[in-house]
Amino acid sequence: MTLYPPPSFQDGLTPSLLYATRQTVSSQKVHRSIHRHDGIVELLFVYQGEGTYIVDGYSYSIRPGDLLLYNQGDLHEVSSASEHEIGTFCFGISGLSLNGLTPGQMTTPENGFVRPAGARHAEIHALCKLIYEHMEQNTAHAHEIANRLLPALVLLSLDFPADERSGQQQADLILSNRIRQYIAVHFAEPLTLAGLGSLLHVSPYYLAHVFKRITGFSPIQYMIRCRIGEAQNLLITTDYSAAQIAAMVGYNGAGHFNAIFTKTVGLPPIRYRREYLARMQGRRGQ
Numbered sequence: 001m002t003l004y005p006p007p008s009f010q011d012g013l014t015p016s017l018l019y020a021t022r023q024t025v026s027s028q029k030v031h032r033s034i035h036r037h038d039g040i041v042e043l044l045f046v047y048q049g050e051g052t053y054i055v056d057g058y059s060y061s062i063r064p065g066d067l068l069l070y071n072q073g074d075l076h077e078v079s080s081a082s083e084h085e086i087g088t089f090c091f092g093i094s095g096l097s098l099n100g101l102t103p104g105q106m107t108t109p110e111n112g113f114v115r116p117a118g119a120r121h122a123e124i125h126a127l128c129k130l131i132y133e134h135m136e137q138n139t140a141h142a143h144e145i146a147n148r149l150l151p152a153l154v155l156l157s158l159d160f161p162a163d164e165r166s167g168q169q170q171a172d173l174i175l176s177n178r179i180r181q182y183i184a185v186h187f188a189e190p191l192t193l194a195g196l197g198s199l200l201h202v203s204p205y206y207l208a209h210v211f212k213r214i215t216g217f218s219p220i221q222y223m224i225r226c227r228i229g230e231a232q233n234l235l236i237t238t239d240y241s242a243a244q245i246a247a248m249v250g251y252n253g254a255g256h257f258n259a260i261f262t263k264t265v266g267l268p269p270i271r272y273r274r275e276y277l278a279r280m281q282g283r284r285g286q
Contacts (some may be wrong), residue, residue, distance in 0.1 A: 007158040010097040014151045015041070017143075018092040020033075020135040021280075025049050027085040034149060035075070035229035037186065040107055041093040042070035043157060044078070045117075045128045048087030051080040053114060057131035057177030060114045060165050062086070065121040067157045069113050072096075072104030075184050089128040093150070098158075106154075112162025120160075127153050175200065176214040179207065183219060187252035227251070228264045235273040236280075242269045 009015070018040060025048050046066045053060045055076040062068065062078070064087075066218045080086045097103040101167050107113060117124045128274050131153060135148040174282055183191065196219060197204035211219050227249040246257030261269045 005219050007155055008099050010099050010103075011153070013095070013097060013197065015093045015096040015154065016021030017131070017135065017147050017150045018094050020092075020132045020146070021090045021092075022132055023085045023088045023090070025082075025084050025087045028084050029080045029083055035077070035226075035233055036073050037070075037092070037233075038073055041072050041096045041103070041104055042068075042076070043091045043093060043154065044068040044070075045124055045157075046086060046087045047089065047125050047128070049076060049080060049082065051086045053078050054188055055113045056109065056112055057173070057180045058166075060111055062114065062119070065117045065124075067115045067117060067124070067160065069106040069115065069157070073181060077229075089132055089152070091131065091150070094153070095153070097116065106158065109166075114162065114165055115157055115160035116163055117160060119277075120156075124153075124156065127156070146203075161175075172210045173214055175207070179211050179219060180215075180222065183223050184226055187223050187230070188248070190250075191220070191223050224260060224264065228261055229267065231257070231261060232265070232272065235269055236269075236276045243250070245269065 044067070046062055046064055047070065048064055050061070050063050052068075053062045053076070055068070055070060056074045060066075068076075068078070068088075078086060078088070096103065100106070127149065131146045132148050134142040134149070137143075179196060182196065182199065193204035193208055198210050199205045199214065200207065208218060210216070210253075211222070215222065231245050234240055234248065236244075238253065242247070242258060243254040246252075246254045249257070251257040258268055261272075265272055267275065
């Protein structure tokens with residue numbers, strides 16, 4: 001058996017906590033499309049509920065006790081298996097540099113994006129709750145305590161081994177991941193199956209067939225999800241108008257954008273912004 005050194009911070013420099021949020025299972029599910037955060041690593045802990053976690057093209061079924069790892073810039077999505085949200089704590093982290101990994105990287109696909117806490121479920125839950133409650137106090141002293149607790153949570157999370165869900169990926173899944181990555185970067189541009197096939201050196205028919213079989217979406221449907229995911233980010237982190245955001249994510253008209261956003265998310269764009277900020281008490285978040 002190969003022994004790996006325990007995770008540690010490069011040069012002893014610890015990361016900083018940007019935000020902490022908690023989703024409760026009493027909340028009605030609002031679907032949030034696949035999105036990513038540049039410059040931010042995220043760590044989630046599932047304390048209640050079940051669903052699906054998709055990150056960088058890898059798909060996991062998730063359950064209570066799971067820790068979900070997001071590398072900086074990774075596409076990711078958590079969706080509930082029920083009509084209500086999954087109970088999670090979410091921590092946005094900056095300045096993470098781990099020995100053996102590039103800055104902003106928590107893990108590799110080979111080492112798994114999901115780490116089950118197992119018998120230490122209650123311990124991790126208590127630590128997450130403590131960090132979240134200190135961040136909620138919104139004082140400099142409480143935030144300092146939360147930032148002192150954060151390194152322990154990060155290192156503990158990385159110390160848990162991945163389980164059977166992090167199995168070896170097959171060639172078709174690698175192709176699907178490449179399609180995802182390209183669309184994620186170029187979703188605001190006009191995309192065609194012929195163009196994607198030429199780029200990835202496969203026939204458009206085979207590309208669409210593999211992608212649909214693995215993801216459940218056509219490449220064009222996935223492009224729409226990426227556009228709407230970025231629109232959600234812009235709605236909750238900026239004051240841009242719906243028309244401005246429509247143009248930024250690749251739509252020529254606000255009316256078309258509003259219709260697609262409402263169909264995908266279940267709420268019109270401006271109402272989505274208003275309800276999100278009301279839940280966050282006006283704070284801009286993840």
